[in-house]
Amino acid sequence: TQLLEQSPQFLSIQEGENLTVYCNSSSVFSSLQWYRQEPGEGPVLLVTVVTGGEVKKLKRLTFQFGDARKDSSLHITAAQPGDTGLYLCAGAQNAGNMLTFGGGTRLMVKP
């Protein structure tokens, strides 16, 4: 059982559609990160959220941290083929850097 559950595991959509990826846990996190990983490469940090209820925007990507700091969501508006990849959420529970990763959401955006 993953400490962080991501859903959906797989998502295939057409270019221009909107989508939301969820990251849920029963544990409280001091911070939560979203990473994007492309084939043959390591994960790349997209955003870090720290405060409960925090919302951060990165172009067409909107990240939200739940009020209780147990869950997070990633919303992509008007998805493009370049958004294709594996999206990973990761939580830090202590005032340190040990991250627990979710199982990932594999997104494919078709032109």
Next chain:
Amino acid sequence: DSGVTQTPKHLITATGQRVTLRCSPRSGDLSVYWYQQSLDQGLQFLIQYYNGEERAKGNILERFSAQQFPDLHSELNLSSLELGDSALYFCASSVGALPGQGFSPLHFGNGTRLTVT
């Protein structure tokens, strides 16, 4: 380019063998982390070092060991390899990792793909 260098990129070996994976962190980063990523899985934390000292341990098997050298590069040693050890092994580095320092972003290398036959 994250600045984290991992070698080799690919490694194919037989069951029962021993291999060493190497990681050079970003310049200035004191912390090194090792993660294992199996096919279609998220990343499983193995171990963390900070300035040469072991800082945290995750789901690392006893057959696996790691160290961080004075020049801050790190090596992950995998011994008595089994088929199930086939995976991508990632190294990441960050500036700091001591309690109270808060979270500092992890920068990942491109991984070593280990295939055990």
